[in-house]
Amino acid sequence: MDLFQYDFMLRALVGALVIGLAAPALGIYLVQRRLALIGDGIGHVALTGVGAGLLLNRSPVLVAVLAATLGAIVIELVRARGRTSGDLALALLFYGGIAGGVMLVGLSDASSASLNAYLFGSLITTSAADLVTILVLGLVILVAMLALRPALFAVCHDEEYARVSGLPVRALNLLLAVATAVTVTIAMRAVGVLLISALMVVPVATAQQVTRGFRSTMAAAMALGLFAAGAGIWVAATADTAPGASVVLLAIASFLVVALVTAGRRALRRWSRPVGPPVAEPVADPPEHEVVLG
Amino acid sequence: MTPVIQVAHAAVGYDSRPVLRDVSLTVTAGEVVAVLGANGSGKSTLIRAVLGLVPLGAGSVTLFGTPQRRFRQWHRIGYVPQRLGAGGGVPATVGEVVASGRLARRGVLRPPGRADREAVAAALRAVGLADRADDPVATLSGGQQQRTLIARALAGQPELLVLDEPTAGVDSASQEAFAAALRGFLDGGGTVLLVAHELGPLRPLISRAVVVHQGGICHDGAVPEPAGHHADPDHEHVHPHCDEEPAGLWRSI
Numbered sequence: 001m002d003l004f005q006y007d008f009m010l011r012a013l014v015g016a017l018v019i020g021l022a023a024p025a026l027g028i029y030l031v032q033r034r035l036a037l038i039g040d041g042i043g044h045v046a047l048t049g050v051g052a053g054l055l056l057n058r059s060p061v062l063v064a065v066l067a068a069t070l071g072a073i074v075i076e077l078v079r080a081r082g083r084t085s086g087d088l089a090l091a092l093l094f095y096g097g098i099a100g101g102v103m104l105v106g107l108s109d110a111s112s113a114s115l116n117a118y119l120f121g122s123l124i125t126t127s128a129a130d131l132v133t134i135l136v137l138g139l140v141i142l143v144a145m146l147a148l149r150p151a152l153f154a155v156c157h158d159e160e161y162a163r164v165s166g167l168p169v170r171a172l173n174l175l176l177a178v179a180t181a182v183t184v185t186i187a188m189r190a191v192g193v194l195l196i197s198a199l200m201v202v203p204v205a206t207a208q209q210v211t212r213g214f215r216s217t218m219a220a221a222m223a224l225g226l227f228a229a230g231a232g233i234w235v236a237a238t239a240d241t242a243p244g245a246s247v248v249l250l251a252i253a254s255f256l257v258v259a260l261v262t263a264g265r266r267a268l269r270r271w272s273r274p275v276g277p278p279v280a281e282p283v284a285d286p287p288e289h290e291v292v293l294g
Numbered sequence: 295m296t297p298v299i300q301v302a303h304a305a306v307g308y309d310s311r312p313v314l315r316d317v318s319l320t321v322t323a324g325e326v327v328a329v330l331g332a333n334g335s336g337k338s339t340l341i342r343a344v345l346g347l348v349p350l351g352a353g354s355v356t357l358f359g360t361p362q363r364r365f366r367q368w369h370r371i372g373y374v375p376q377r378l379g380a381g382g383g384v385p386a387t388v389g390e391v392v393a394s395g396r397l398a399r400r401g402v403l404r405p406p407g408r409a410d411r412e413a414v415a416a417a418l419r420a421v422g423l424a425d426r427a428d429d430p431v432a433t434l435s436g437g438q439q440q441r442t443l444i445a446r447a448l449a450g451q452p453e454l455l456v457l458d459e460p461t462a463g464v465d466s467a468s469q470e471a472f473a474a475a476l477r478g479f480l481d482g483g484g485t486v487l488l489v490a491h492e493l494g495p496l497r498p499l500i501s502r503a504v505v506v507h508q509g510g511i512c513h514d515g516a517v518p519e520p521a522g523h524h525a526d527p528d529h530e531h532v533h534p535h536c537d538e539e540p541a542g543l544w545r546s547i
Contacts, residue, residue, distance in 0.1 A: 032384040151402040154394040157386060158379055164345050165398035165450070166368030172402075204384065212430045213387035 004237070011126040013233045016190040016247065018138035020199065020229025023187065024207075024221035025145040026179050027200025028214075032156040038075065038177075039197030041090060043184045045071030045097035046193050050118050051104025060118070061130055061185060064193075065137075068181035071097060076177035080170065121192035121244030123236055134186045141179050152176065153214055190233065192244035199225055202251040206258050224254055296359035297322045298454050298485045299344055304353035306336075306343050313339045315509045316353070323453075326476075326486040326499050328517065331506035337489045338376075340506060341456055344487070345373060358453075369398040372447030374457040378431060378439050388434065388442050389427035392417055395449030417449035420478055422471040437468025444475055455479060457488040461496060469495050493517070 004010050030038055049067025053060035071093060078089045105115045117125050126134070145152070155162040155172045163169050180200075187196035207220035232247030239246075299321040306314040313336045321327050331337040342348045344355055346362050355362040358370060372395070395417065396410045418424045421441040426434065431442055440460060447455055455476075461469050473495040476486065480499065493500060497517065505513035 028384055032382045034382045036382065147405075148402065150393065150397055150406065153386070153390065154397055157391065157394065158375065160347055161373060161375060161394065161446075162397075163347065164368060164371065164373040164456075165394070166366060167397060167402060208384055212385055212428065214384060214390050217384055 007128075008124050008126065009237055011128065011131045012123045012190050012237075012243065013230065015126050015131055015134040015186075016229040016233045016243070017226060018134055018142075019183070019187045019191060019196070020225040020227070020247075021222050022138045022142045022145070023183055023196065023199040024203040024225040025142055025218060026176070026183055028204045028218050028221055029145070029152050029156045029176055030180065031201055031204045031208075032153075032214075033159075035079075036201045037197065039180055039184055039200045040194070041075065041094040041097075042068050042072050042177075042181050043193035043197060044094045044101070046181070046185050046188065047101025047118065048097045048104065049101075049185070050188070050193070051101040051106075051108065054108040054110045054114075055104050059129075061133055061188060064185040064188060065182060067097075068185050069178050072177035072181035073174060076173055080173065117192075118188055119192050119194045119244075120242045121188075121190050121195065121236075121247075123190075123233070123243055126189045130189055134189070137182050137186050141183055144175065144179065148172070148175075149215070149218070190243055191229075191247055192242075195244035195248045198248040198251060199228065202248070202255055203228065206251070206255040209255075209258050209262050224251065228254065297356070298325075298358060299487060300354075300356040301340075301344060302354050302356075304340075304343055304355060305351040306339050306348055307351050308348075312351075313509055314343065314506075317506075317509075317511055318353075319504060319511065319514070321454075321485060321487055323485050324480075324483065326480065326501045327488070328493065328496075328500045328503045329487065329489045329506060330491075330503055330518070333491075335506045336509045337506040338458055341458060341487060341489055345371070345456060369450055370453045371398075372450050372452035372455045374440075374443050374447045374455065374460055376458045376462065377436075378443060385430045385432065387428050388418070388423060388431055388445075389414060391431055391442055392427075392445045392449050395446035398450050413449050413451060414445075417445040420448055420475045421445045422474075435465065435468070437464040440464050441468055441471055441475070444472060448475065448479065452484070454485045454487065457486070459489050459491060461494050462491055466495075472496075473499065 004013060027039070030036055046064040046068035049064030050060040052067065053063030056063070075090060075093060102115070105118075151162075151167055151172060154165065154167060155169055159169060183200065184193060184196050187193075187199065191199060203221040203224035204217065206224050207217045211217040211220055228247050228251035232250045233243055235241060235250070236243035236246040297320045299319070301317055301319040304314060304317045305312065317340060319340070329337045329340055339348060343350055344357075344362075346355070357365045358367065360367075378391070392414050393406065393410065396406060396413060400406065400410060415424065415427075418427055421444050423438065423441055423445060426438070431439055434442065444457070444460065460472060464472070476496065476499055480486065488496075490496070500517050502515065503513065503517040504511055505518065
């Protein structure tokens with residue numbers, strides 16, 4: 001595909017692929033501890049950082065990383081205290097974040113088109129410096145999520161047991177919160193702050209319909225994330241659609257396909273049970289190899 | 295010899311409602327102590343306070359001779375909670391859950407090695423789940439899930455097992471498998487503190503019973519007889535009674 005002869009297009013694609021791998025690797029822990037929507041909330045907070053960055057003429061991505069990290073730490077502290085008012089505190093933070101972002105972006109010279117680019121992603125805004133930030137932070141998150149898998153799994157699976165095991169539970173929880181903030185902000189360029197959360201959660205939801213263990217779920221979710229990100233950027237470039245929306249719709253389409261296929265297989269198995277083991281349908285497994293790189 | 299667990303004048307309250315008042319308890323190495331009591335008596339709170347999962351309002355807890363606040367050798371303790379949390383629905387295999395039991399010994403950063411894999415396999419064998427290692431825990435029966443949690447605690451090769459109602463709602467096959475696993479642990483010189491509503495096949499293993507009633511310990515000594523015998527007119531009361539009989543304590547079996 002000729003589209004990727006443009007540098008900016010290639011940068012958007014590489015950035016999206018890194019995020020496609022890192023977001024589900026982090027998201028599986030968030031799903032497991034029932035914090036599937038936390039990325040969305042942190043995205044709202046990050047928007048205030050974007051607004052502040054634009055207003056102060058600083059790199060919006062870096063200021064957003066700071067704002068989102070701060071917000072994530074506050075959210076985690078509220079969550080750890082476990083008060084019923086935590087729900088309300090989160091709501092305040094989320095809506096305060098998006099309102100602050102919209103207001104600050106409005107006060108700056110930036111157009112509403114550039115606000116849209118931060119909300120839903122854009123193919124042309126990833127600069128070379130952005131790409132370096134995305135690559136470095138994305139790889140750090142990926143390595144942390146993979147290397148600390150036993151400990152993070154233990155904390156997300158059974159927090160009390162993890163405490164009795166002497167694990168640094170608070171530090172690991174803060175690590176997840178900060179990793180979420182960083183993932184949201186580095187995904188801002190290609191996917192947008194309002195849609196990145198889907199890339200953390202939907203591939204995991206898709207994978208866990210067919211997997212049996214945590215490790216296999218993580219691997220399948222990462223493959224699905226890579227596919228959705230790559231194919232989504234390609235669709236956005238070809239059909240001139242918002243990249244964030246294209247990526248997320250592809251991820252959701254994979255979810256539906258897998259849900260239908262597993263339901264169909266189950267029905268078939270029930271139907272043909274007396275005859276013996278059902279013949280497996282030629283089902284497309286996680287279609288990571290379908291990524292069209294042009 | 296230093297006691298394994300020493301609780302001195304402990305008090306615990308939730309939101310200013312007292313749950314435990316002035317509780318003292320000592321467990322020495324090799325003992326199997328059952329904490330008994332009615333629902334809401336505070337027996338689970340007692341072991342949660344021992345493990346530091348609920349803060350003490352007053353008093354102190356000492357583990358292996360070290361004040362709990364400064365205790366860091368958590369690999370010496372294996373904790374078995376009442377049940378497996380449902381989590382967010384991400385599947386996990388029996389082997390993956392049991393492997394968590396190695397973290398206290400291995401630490402956060404070191405990847406699992408051969409010793410870890412062998413300990414996990416041995417723990418699964420001890421509870422009779424060796425053939426289920428690759429199955430998702432969600433597909434197991436309640437009793438098998440309970441055995442998974444016990445295997446997780448055993449995988450860390452602890453010296454002390456702390457169990458919260460390990461036999462509640464567990465089928466008899468799993469209860470037997472559990473009793474056998476516990477027997478193996480005790481043969482290796484282990485110490486056990488468990489909370490129970492009913493003892494079932496564990497009964498012969500218990501060396502001492504502590505009855506918690508209304509936030510205090512009202513009996514510490516031999517295992518009391520079940521309620522069925524209480525109802526028997528020929529039954530002779532050989533154990534000290536609480537002011538009030540803990541209602542429904544032994545009725546379950």
